[in-house]
Structures are given as structure tokens and as C-alpha cells.
Amino acid sequence: MSSYQYRYVSFPNGVCTVFLNLQRIYKKFCSPSICLTTIRKISVIQYRNYSTGNFEFSQPVTCITGPNGSGKTNLLDAVYYLCYTKSYFTAYQQNVVQTGLDGFRVEGVFEKDGKTETVSCKWKQGKKELICDGVEYDRVAEYIGKYAAVMIAPDDLELINNGGEERRKWVDSILGQTDKVYLESLMQYQRVLQQRNAWLKQQFQNPSTDSIALDFYNDQLAMHGEYIHQKRKLFLVEFLPLLDAYYHQLCGGREEIKMIYESDLLQKPMLQWLKESLQNDLRLQRTTRGIHKDDWAYVLENALIRQFGSQGQKKSYLFALKLAQYAYLSKVLGHLPILLLDDIFEKLDQNRIEALLRIIRGEGFGQVLLTDTHPERVRAAFGAEAAIHFVQL
Numbered sequence: 001m002s003s004y005q006y007r008y009v010s011f012p013n014g015v016c017t018v019f020l021n022l023q024r025i026y027k028k029f030c031s032p033s034i035c036l037t038t039i040r041k042i043s044v045i046q047y048r049n050y051s052t053g054n055f056e057f058s059q060p061v062t063c064i065t066g067p068n069g070s071g072k073t074n075l076l077d078a079v080y081y082l083c084y085t086k087s088y089f090t091a092y093q094q095n096v097v098q099t100g101l102d103g104f105r106v107e108g109v110f111e112k113d114g115k116t117e118t119v120s121c122k123w124k125q126g127k128k129e130l131i132c133d134g135v136e137y138d139r140v141a142e143y144i145g146k147y148a149a150v151m152i153a154p155d156d157l158e159l160i161n162n163g164g165e166e167r168r169k170w171v172d173s174i175l176g177q178t179d180k181v182y183l184e185s186l187m188q189y190q191r192v193l194q195q196r197n198a199w200l201k202q203q204f205q206n207p208s209t210d211s212i213a214l215d216f217y218n219d220q221l222a223m224h225g226e227y228i229h230q231k232r233k234l235f236l237v238e239f240l241p242l243l244d245a246y247y248h249q250l251c252g253g254r255e256e257i258k259m260i261y262e263s264d265l266l267q268k269p270m271l272q273w274l275k276e277s278l279q280n281d282l283r284l285q286r287t288t289r290g291i292h293k294d295d296w297a298y299v300l301e302n303a304l305i306r307q308f309g310s311q312g313q314k315k316s317y318l319f320a321l322k323l324a325q326y327a328y329l330s331k332v333l334g335h336l337p338i339l340l341l342d343d344i345f346e347k348l349d350q351n352r353i354e355a356l357l358r359i360i361r362g363e364g365f366g367q368v369l370l371t372d373t374h375p376e377r378v379r380a381a382f383g384a385e386a387a388i389h390f391v392q393l
């Protein structure tokens, strides 16, 4: 695989310059017309540990507190669910249904651009029903992008430590909500990829000389693959300055950050790969080349952070990725997403918490929902005068 990289050298005058730089980037990326998205209320029925529950969020910052296992994370997940009609933590809808039951319902009231909308989502025995202000959405893809949320949760370090699939899913989740053609292309690509793989398996058992189906699969994969590839390249151009600025604002260091896009398609076109790798694909009974193998290397000071980064550097990198995701979505969607922070006070040291709070309470950030077992810790971190709404479970 070859790599495609954008490089940003850290700023010579330290944190102060970084902050000014962030403001410059913010002004460049975020037009004054960006509006706020807030969730005002949510009610859940048979959602994870909740039989029923009704919650209101009255301030820009809401802290959900309660003992371990009381449902703090589940409540954040329900907010995320309403934005994307899926859980942040599991791909299986059945897992969020309260144990022993066969369905759940989540309903929320959002406010965006001075307008209030009620969204309800019901899932029962494999069937989902999504209604937004009285209009039923048959296709979730049409709803995605309406309300955005960015979650930062303890297990997110998987985005750095795990394999490429994790990073592909993450980039796809960003581009899928900002570009409907991307989402459509991705779904088509995945569908045709499965068909081509099934064809390869069949050929292995029962070879034939008919190549009509293969030509069709190759053309489709090439068409969608090239589009996805171009979009992933462009994404990095806009994303990397944000990542760089947030990383340095969070940890105050001067390290050089790189995020390197690794893709087969940087070497040759998708169609050429598919033709040239056919013998190998037949032998392995799967498509070995294409954008479904793309990855991004997170690099700090010329070393892969996954292998050589300290725990602190990984956490800073992760938070910077998420904050950059937030800023990118704000710019492209034209509204500020809801920021969901799960258990961050347990995971970050004092300096990073202070830096994070400075960022999320500054220009360019909207409603924040966070969880913590200790309300007094949150109060101390935000300061006595901060308007925080505490939801006690």
C-alpha cells in the first residue's frame, strides 16, 4: 500500500500560538450562520436498564450523575440513538432492548435554528419505525445528518489501538452523515463486494468461463470505490489542520503530528487492481484489493502512535480526533453537534481536563452532556459560576 499524507509541523510559540491558530481555523471553517442543535427532552421505554424514563436537559451543560451501573452511559447512548437510529456501543439493535423483552422506544425533542422537532424511534422484533415531526422515514439514510452528536467514551482508544476496520468505520460514519452520495456509494460498494466474494467462492468450487458477472462486479466496485477514495482524500485535507490544532491545544506540546492515508488506490486505479489480483482473489476466495482495505496511520514524531505512543499521548490524540470530528461536522452540516462525554474525568489528568474544558466552553461548541459519578468533581472542574444542569439517577 502506498500512503498519502498531509503534514503540519507544530507551532513554534507553544500553546498561545496554537490557540490563536485554532481561532483562525475555526473562523475559516465555521461560518457565522452555524446554528445550535440541542436536545431538550428524552423519554425511553425498555431501553437497556430503563423500563421507562423521562429526562429534561435545560442548560448548555448537563451532567448526568449517579452510582456505577445506574444508567448514565445508557442515557447518553439513547441521545446518540435518536441522532443516528443506532447505538454508539453495539451494532446489534437487540442488545439495547431491555433484557427479556422484544422492543424499545426512544423519543426526544430537539431544537435547531429556533425550531422544535419531536423524533421518535421504535424497534420491535427487527422492525424499526422512525418518525420526525409526524413524518415517517422509510430510509434511515435520508434522516442521517439531521441531528449530529459526537461521543467520547472510555473504549474509544480502540480507534487507535485496533485494526483498520475501526478507523474505516469511523471515517465512514463522518462522511456518511455529511455526504449522502458517499453513504449511498458505500452501501452499494459493500453490497457488490459481497456478491463478488460469493462469485469467487463459487468459482473456486465450480469454475466457469463466463465473465459477465465478474465484469459487472468489477465495474461497480471501481465506480463506487474511486468516488469513496477521492472523498477520503479530500476529507484528510480539511481534517488534519483541525486535528493538529486540537492536539496541541490539549497537551501543549510541539510534537509533529501526521495522519497518513494508506490506500491501494494511491498506486493504481481500482479496476486495474481488480483485474491484476484476480488469480490471487480466486485462490483466497475474497477480494484482496480496494478501498475496503484502506487505513489511516496516526503518527506522532515519525512513530506510529499505536505502537510507540504513551497512554497520555494516545488519549490526547484520541480527544483531538474527536474534537476535530466535531469541528468538521459543524462546518459541513452547518450546525453544532451535541457533545456526549462519557466518564472523561476518570480517564484524563487534570491538565488535559482543564484544556478540554477550555476548548468545549469556547467558541464553536454547543450543548454538552456528560456523565460522572461525582457531581462535586464536575462542579469544581467547570467552576462555581458555570450553569450546569445536574440529572441525578
Ligand SMILES: Nc1ncnc2c1ncn2[C@@H]1O[C@H](COP(=O)(O)OP(=O)(O)OP(=O)(O)O)[C@@H](O)[C@H]1O
Binding pocket: 047, 048, 049, 050, 066, 067, 068, 069, 070, 071, 072, 073, 074, 075, 095, 096, 097, 098, 099, 343, 371, 373
Ligand atoms: N439490554 C439491557 N437490558 C438490561 N440492562 C442492561 C442492558 N444493557 C445494559 N444494561 C445494564 O445497564 C446498567 C447500567 O449501565 P451503564 O453503563 O449505563 O451504567 P453507568 O451509570 O454508566 O455506570 P458506570 O459509572 O460504571 O460507567 C448496567 O448494569 C448494565 O448491565
